[in-house]
Amino acid sequence: MSAPLPSDPATDPSFSDMLETRPSLKMDARDGLLFEGVPLHVIAAAVGTPCWITGAETLRRRAKALRAAFEARNLPVNMHFAMKSQDHQATLTILRQCGYGVDIVSGGEMQRALHAGISPSGIVFSGVGKSDAELRAAIEHDIAQINVESVEELYRLDDIARACGRVARAALRVNPDVDADTHDKISTGRAGDKFGIEHRRAVALYDEAASLKNVRLVGLAVHLGSQMLTAGPFREGYSRLADMVREIRAAGHTVEAVDCGGGLGIRYRDEIAPSPDMLAGVIAETLGDLDVRLSIEPGRWLSAPTGILLTRVIETKAGNPDFVVLDAAMNDLARPSLYESWHGIMPVAPSGLTNPTKLWDIVGPVCESSDIFARDRALPADTKRGDLIALLDTGAYGSVMSSNYNSRPFAAQVLIDNGKWEIIRQRQSVAELIAAETVPEWLTAKDDHG
Numbered sequence: 001m002s003a004p005l006p007s008d009p010a011t012d013p014s015f016s017d018m019l020e021t022r023p024s025l026k027m028d029a030r031d032g033l034l035f036e037g038v039p040l041h042v043i044a045a046a047v048g049t050p051c052w053i054t055g056a057e058t059l060r061r062r063a064k065a066l067r068a069a070f071e072a073r074n075l076p077v078n079m080h081f082a083m084k085s086q087d088h089q090a091t092l093t094i095l096r097q098c099g100y101g102v103d104i105v106s107g108g109e110m111q112r113a114l115h116a117g118i119s120p121s122g123i124v125f126s127g128v129g130k131s132d133a134e135l136r137a138a139i140e141h142d143i144a145q146i147n148v149e150s151v152e153e154l155y156r157l158d159d160i161a162r163a164c165g166r167v168a169r170a171a172l173r174v175n176p177d178v179d180a181d182t183h184d185k186i187s188t189g190r191a192g193d194k195f196g197i198e199h200r201r202a203v204a205l206y207d208e209a210a211s212l213k214n215v216r217l218v219g220l221a222v223h224l225g226s227q228m229l230t231a232g233p234f235r236e237g238y239s240r241l242a243d244m245v246r247e248i249r250a251a252g253h254t255v256e257a258v259d260c261g262g263g264l265g266i267r268y269r270d271e272i273a274p275s276p277d278m279l280a281g282v283i284a285e286t287l288g289d290l291d292v293r294l295s296i297e298p299g300r301w302l303s304a305p306t307g308i309l310l311t312r313v314i315e316t317k318a319g320n321p322d323f324v325v326l327d328a329a330m331n332d333l334a335r336p337s338l339y340e341s342w343h344g345i346m347p348v349a350p351s352g353l354t355n356p357t358k359l360w361d362i363v364g365p366v367c368e369s370s371d372i373f374a375r376d377r378a379l380p381a382d383t384k385r386g387d388l389i390a391l392l393d394t395g396a397y398g399s400v401m402s403s404n405y406n407s408r409p410f411a412a413q414v415l416i417d418n419g420k421w422e423i424i425r426q427r428q429s430v431a432e433l434i435a436a437e438t439v440p441e442w443l444t445a446k447d448d449h450g
């Protein structure tokens, strides 16, 4: 389980601990909190708040480190970034330049990936409910692999590929019935979870699929869950996958590819985060001798530490508890309200590190009781209206999960790269929200006639 609210002041990391474990963050005696060397107060003054900030160098560093872990073992693995975690064109461009492809889960993500110049040969399409139009587009763009999640989808894919006059390359996404030992809402590989095909049916399905003329099964795919922190469930899931490969081969079929999914967790609070080397080791140990094309689909591990949500205090509210009301809310960062997840919350001002702290409930302005970022969390005792506050590790499942609830426009986004920074998504305006709506004429006509 991920760390639940409320925070535990006795074990929460201090601001110094947070800085120590995040190489992209520094506290400068004059400029306050810096992300990749850029003072956050400068960005806030120019762009306003709330504002998402992405660090390009942090992303490159992590992309290289993940790849290096596999290279160190001489284990060739194709990297498909799970772009559901962060789908900005700039992020995709950086990862493309690092040699990454993507894992997509919708036609929208397909369009975004192609627009960012990602080759169809580097795209894998997962997802439990792909529409006919999405499957058709995947076939027409000749994307590398469609991970089929049900028997029904396999037959539908065959029909659609036939209508397109093509043969689709597909993998069976199996549900291995393994508990990823993570938050219930981000587990995907247990029997009863909606994802994948029951693993016991994989061999029979391979037999059946042999008769399909317009689908070629290239292998198996699995994704166990997200924010996984220990080797055990990876080992269990991949061992099961290896057994399946052997069984399918024993039945006379070819298995060329195994897609290991994502799931590698990070340290948000005080978790002992697994290293890429652990993942590479488990994959080498369980699947390394199968002579298959291996791939992984990491999302969070790559993107979470590349992001900050920069926000300003609208108000402090004295009472029991004392509240800090930020200008960011659950519509911006949904994770705390959805999963009770813990994010580091740091003052941006230099004095934040040294001033005495007290415990606050840190909330957003949205009209929901669950719009809480943290309970009982230490912030400077003199925190006041106008202060800047940074929410850490929000690069994954942050901006991508934002909504317009309470008519709150999407926040602006900024990219920092080697000391330079630029707005990479303008703040949405309320005018844009209204402009997308129409009122039927027959309704406005009533204004005239009472």
Ligand SMILES: Cc1ncc(COP(=O)(O)O)c(C=O)c1O
Pocket: 082, 085, 103, 126, 127, 188, 223, 225, 226, 227, 228, 261, 262, 263, 264, 297, 298, 299, 300, 301
């Ligand atoms: C099929 C698939 N692949 C990859 C991922 C990425 O997971 P994570 O961000 O935990 O690496 C997910 C999300 O859980 C997923 O559903």
Ligand SMILES: N[C@@H](CCCC[NH3+])C(=O)O
Pocket: 084, 186, 188, 226, 227, 335, 339, 396, 397
């Ligand atoms: N949105 C989740 C992860 C979901 C992974 C998708 N299968 C989170 O923020 O932790």
